[in-house]
Amino acid sequence: MATAPAPIRIAVVGLGIGRLHVISCAELKDRYRVVAVCDVDEARAREVAGWLRDVRACTDLEEVLAADDVDVVDLCTPPAQHREQVERCLRAGKDVICEKPLVGSLREVDELAALAEETGRSVMPIHQYRFGRGVQRLRALVDAGLTGRPYVANVDVAWRRGADYYAAPWRGRWETELGGTLVSHAVHALDMALFILGPPVGVWARVATLVNDVEVEDCAAVTLRFGDGSLATLSATVGSAVEISRHRFTFEHLTAESGTEPYANGKEPWEITVPDDDHRAVVDAHVATLPAQHEDYVGQLDRYAEAHATGGPLPVTLDDARTALEVVTAMYVSAREDREVLLPLAPDDPALGGWRP
Structure with a gap:
């Protein structure tokens, strides 16, 4: 043994x-x-x-x-x-x-x-967050070729952060927090979307500081364009009276929508809707074979x-973190320069040295 x-x-x-x-x-x-x-x-x-x-x-x-x-x-x-x-x-x-x-x-x-x-x-x-059973189930369906091509994904991060949160001296400052809601809050939901869809080829973003008296952004609206022509949107704020996180993926053969638990929406329940009865049976059979594994940090x-x-x-991996941070970098550059930023960034792009102003 x-x-x-x-x-x-x-x-x-x-x-x-x-x-x-x-x-x-x-x-x-x-x-x-x-x-x-x-x-x-x-x-x-x-x-x-x-x-x-x-x-x-x-x-x-x-x-x-x-x-x-x-x-x-x-x-x-x-x-x-x-x-x-x-x-x-x-x-x-x-x-x-x-x-x-x-x-x-x-x-x-x-x-x-x-x-x-x-x-x-x-x-x-x-x-x-990517280890929630709901998002893991969807990834397994993508890997098995059962979703068909992606069309549109919608990601919403609506959390609440106020003066008590930013009382920590390192928060809300470019020098110490390295950014605002994009890098500190929405990056979780972004990673989940990239885990399902892969990296985008174009990013257009707008950011604003509307909720708190801080240096960094606390609201954002982003569009992502992928190499296969599919699109995604990401909205983020820390000024929401009701905290939610939500993902909705529209594929050729099914639609998958997460729950809205703000810090656990990668977990079940996820609603997967398959219009075709025969294909639904195939999807259900594949899901039934997936093992139940630990979620979240565990x-x-x-x-x-x-x-x-x-x-x-x-x-x-470090490559996974790099992918998410490259998209974050593109978001900040896009918001600053009011343009679509193409990815991957060129080897001589000055943004490789950081996104902070």
Whole structure:
């Protein structure tokens, strides 16, 4: 009988959203052992360390990197810190998991990819929404050729963020958050759309700051054009009285519409409507063969642990993060210059160095 792989020894750094990472690792107790948590707020680090047994509370990333019992560092720190911290982790011989946005430019993504290859370590960006069973089911139907060609997709992100959210000193500022609702909120829904449709070839966007007194945008309206002629729209705001996230994909042979749960609309229920009775039977039969897997952070971390054990491909790659960030870059350039931006960006395009003004 094969021996089960030893649990991944993980340290979670940044205990805002990182708390959910700690909880997710604890849920996968056969896959992970949280050995350290780290935050500049010592009281917070001690509190979270107390949730589990034998977990060290740290306040300095260097302490994590010096530890021999850390296999993977999970970075959940403010966005502007990611580039330097990922590099430090890789050079210390640690694999890395990193929250979004990974970095502030495509050039930085490429630099980290080169460094990962140089050090023989890996970097997995977090895009947990794509692991909802609803969106996974649709992706399986696309892969099986059962959807037909895409026509139109509609993506809506209507969340609510006010002064209390932006009270964190790093939020709402180009220098530290790296952008506004496009890069901090809508990127989840964008990644889900790209997961289904692939990358676009043209982007036209408008952005505005209408809800909060911040440097960055908090509303956006975007159109995406794909190589097969299909189209998509993305609307995003943090000024909605009712919070929803929604995806609607219109294909040749079926229409798929998500639920509207704002932070979980990748999960079921998704309504898939197939007008043709015979084709509906084929679709239903294929869906019935799909395994039920973990979702959200737990889903991504479970698949990561499997890849870590087998040497298989990561469930989310640097290429995946680069694709989403290239579209985000195009959105900002389009809004600034009032034009359609064609993708992929040219190798000498100055926007490769970042989208911030």
